[in-house]
Amino acid sequence: MIDSYKRKINYLRISITDLCNLRCKYCMPKNGISKIDHNEVLRLEEIEKITKVFVDLGINKIRITGGEPLVRRGVLNLIEKIGKIDKVKDFALTTNGLLLKKYAKDLKNAGLNRVNISLDTLNEEKYREITRGGNLKDLIKGIKEAKKVGLTPIKLNTVLIGGFNENEIYDFVNLTKNEEIDVRFIELMPIGEAKGWSLDKFIPNSRVLECIKDLKEIKRDDISSPANYYKLSNGKGKVGFINPISCKFCDNCNRVRLTCDGKLKLCLHSNEEIDLKTPLRNGEDLKEIIINSINKKPKSHHLEDGEYIKRNMVAIGG
Numbered sequence: 664m665i666d667s668y669k670r671k672i673n674y675l676r677i678s679i680t681d682l683c684n685l686r687c688k689y690c691m692p693k694n695g696i697s698k699i700d701h702n703e704v705l706r707l708e709e710i711e712k713i714t715k716v717f718v719d720l721g722i723n724k725i726r727i728t729g730g731e732p733l734v735r736r737g738v739l740n741l742i743e744k745i746g747k748i749d750k751v752k753d754f755a756l757t758t759n760g761l762l763l764k765k766y767a768k769d770l771k772n773a774g775l776n777r778v779n780i781s782l783d784t785l786n787e788e789k790y791r792e793i794t795r796g797g798n799l800k801d802l803i804k805g806i807k808e809a810k811k812v813g814l815t816p817i818k819l820n821t822v823l824i825g826g827f828n829e830n831e832i833y834d835f836v837n838l839t840k841n842e843e844i845d846v847r848f849i850e851l852m853p854i855g856e857a858k859g860w861s862l863d864k865f866i867p868n869s870r871v872l873e874c875i876k877d878l879k880e881i882k883r884d885d886i887s888s889p890a891n892y893y894k895l896s897n898g899k900g901k902v903g904f905i906n907p908i909s910c911k912f913c914d915n916c917n918r919v920r921l922t923c924d925g926k927l928k929l930c931l932h933s934n935e936e937i938d939l940k941t942p943l944r945n946g947e948d949l950k951e952i953i954i955n956s957i958n959k960k961p962k963s964h965h966l967e968d969g970e971y972i973k974r975n976m977v978a979i980g981g
Contacts, residue, residue, distance in 0.1 A: 674724040674918035683731040686795035733762040746774015763805025839900030847903035868904040887917035913963035932964035
């Protein structure tokens with residue numbers, strides 16, 4: 664699939680649930696959010712059908728997200744079904760890691776290639792604070808299990824938050840020195856109901872380079888990747904920077920998103936959504952709808968102009 668700006672769209676991120684076992688401050692407000700009605704959430708077999716249509720149209724990279732995808736009942740069955748699709752070359756899952764100790768081996772056996780794990784602090788008390796109750800020890804156990812069973816390369820996604828974890832930059836970067844782990848710093852994005860909390864805590868990823876002088880930029884393997892990568896001298900892992908606000912990467916965007924309630928999002932930071940669930944349940948042909956939609960993919964987002972989406976991240980997927 665080629666959009667109107669000549670970008671090849673080959674990457675689909677699928678949110679399979681808006682439920683989560685954490686309440687991270689930048690993802691949702693303190694009192695939580697209104698859950699999507701059960702009947703509005705795509706059934707697993709519907710996700711499988713939509714995925715196969717996208718693969719037939721050229722998608723070969725898929726990531727399962729949430730909410731927290733591992734709280735969705737039947738997730739292993741879905742992973743197995745997608746893992747058997749021959750044309751899928753890269754199959755990953757984004758998770759908070761708390762359930763990986765339990766599920767990592769089964770995920771690997773079902774056909775998953777790798778995991779991205781959200782981790783914003785290495786301090787147990789601060790982790791409990793930012794997640795509103797999470798246990799860092801459970802996450803660490805999950806990382807070790809994922810590494811043990813071969814869900815690699817492991818990528819740690821770290822949202823840089825002013826006044827919270829900027830004093831841990833060195834500690835995060837140092838994780839890549841002796842381990843084949845990628846640490847990716849992600850700029851805090853004002854999304855949904857949590858945007859008010861986020862706006863005054865933004866700091867650019869350039870702060871990391873200011874703090875760590877020993878990082879050297881390395882050549883990108885994939886120009887569509889949102890991350891610019893660096894390495895420590897003799898480091899085994901990589902340090903990535905995802906800069907949606909300070910340095911847009913829209914020109915090479917190759918991805919679209921499917922929300923848990925069956926909406927196609929052509930851009931994370933656009934309120935425009937195309938309904939795929941209704942035509943699917945009505946027995947309509949989705950291929951034409953998707954092809955026509957891809958041509959409407961916007962050239963870029965406008966976060967720098969204060970245009971923020973209304974949807975909460977927990978329902979969109981990372």
